[in-house]
Amino acid sequence: MNSLNNIKHLILDMDGVLYCGNEPVPRLREFFAFLRERETPFMLVTNNATRTADERSKQLAGMGAEVFPSEILVSGQATARYLRRDYPAGTRVHVFGMAALKQALEEAGFVLADTDVEVVVVSVDRDLTYEKIKRAARLLRGGARFIATNLDPNIPSEEGLLPGSGAMVAMLAAASETRPTGVGKPEPIMYELAMTQMGASPETTAAVGDRVATDIVGGKRAGITTICVLTGASSRAEAEAGGADFIFDDIGHLLDAWREAISRSRQS
């Protein structure tokens, strides 16, 4: 895609793109108003499995952006859908993570358990204890499959970069001497699920993200146009080295460039 004017469907990352922690990025409300006005379908796709789609929708509403829960795909839901390809409803799964992730797996039909499990699903746990680490590591040593919602080492916040799912995964991998499979970006599965839901084709879809190693690499694997914004994890030099198709300071600057591309195409 050589012009933003060709975007028909948009996929947006959340942390570091729409907000950092509880702090919305500048012109967030205006950006979503533009998408609604232009009737451009979009989906928000996040590796961060610490909150449900409902909770993310409410969080955004508090920042002035109206996004429906059905327009949000969280890696916890994606992990549940991914696992259901291989395991029937009723399969026992241990969750090392927060309530939102547990809910996603239960809604997909899995039984949450601490013993005799086939799979251990790992994500961020803000209440982690030695006992929890010990339990998960022992289940992994016992042969349970090691699945991570994502491998991001950290999460951008107003305090800076905080420990993410990848940090928890690294600890459990070291303790159990086993290796995980990550479901979230840069695996293309979440982008593919989002495109299927929107009825989008890769040639006219663009993904906006802040982290080159996940958002941009994942977008390339899914065959879609990639847009890197600099409000989160990656710098301009990293975005250039990673081969992002477009780079902007933030979504406000993306919005300006998009409007300009539209008006240019009208004139020609």
Ligand SMILES: [Mg+2]
């Ligand atoms: Mg991000």
